[in-house]
Amino acid sequence: CQQLPFSHPSSAIPPSLSCRTAVVSEAMKFLVESGGAEGNAGPSYRNVLAKDTGLLQSPPGVDCLWDLFRASVEKYPSNPMLGHRPVVDGKAGDYAWMTYREVCDVVIKLAASMSNSGVKQGERAGIYGANCPEWIISME
Numbered sequence: 001c002q003q004l005p006f007s008h009p010s011s012a013i014p015p016s017l018s019c020r021t022a023v024v025s026e027a028m029k030f031l032v033e034s035g036g037a038e039g040n041a042g043p044s045y046r047n048v049l050a051k052d053t054g055l056l057q058s059p060p061g062v063d064c065l066w067d068l069f070r071a072s073v074e075k076y077p078s079n080p081m082l083g084h085r086p087v088v089d090g091k092a093g094d095y096a097w098m099t100y101r102e103v104c105d106v107v108i109k110l111a112a113s114m115s116n117s118g119v120k121q122g123e124r125a126g127i128y129g130a131n132c133p134e135w136i137i138s139m140e
Helices: 015-028 065-075 100-116 133-139
Strands: 031-035 044-047 080-084 096-099
Touching (some): 065 100, 080 100, 096 100
16 A cells, blocks of 8 residues: 555554545545435545536437447547556656557457357357456456
C-alpha cells in the first residue's frame, strides 16, 4: 500500500486496513448513495455530479458497448484512445498512443481471426490476461 497524503484517525487499525480505508474514504467524496440496501445487498452509489439526473439514457442507436465503441471510432477516428508506457531498461517511457481508428482496425482483425478459428457469433470465448492494451482490444 502506498503512503497517502492523509492518515486514518485510528492507530488501532492495522496499517494495511488503515490504508485501504483511507483510499475508500477518499474515493467516497466523488460518490453519493442512490439507493438503500435491500435484503442482503448493499447500497448503490452514483457519481456526485450525476446525483439529481436520474438514470442515464443511451443515445439513439447505442444499445451495447460495441455500438458505443463504433460510434466513438466514427466521431473521433484520429483521437488517442489507448495508451501504454513502454518499459526500457526498467524505466517507463513516454506514453505511446493508438487512435480510435487504429484500435478499431486491430479489433476487426482479431474478430476475423477468432471467427476463422471456429468461434461462432453468440458463442463464448475466454480471454485471460493482465491489464494491458491487448486485453482491452480483445474485450472489444
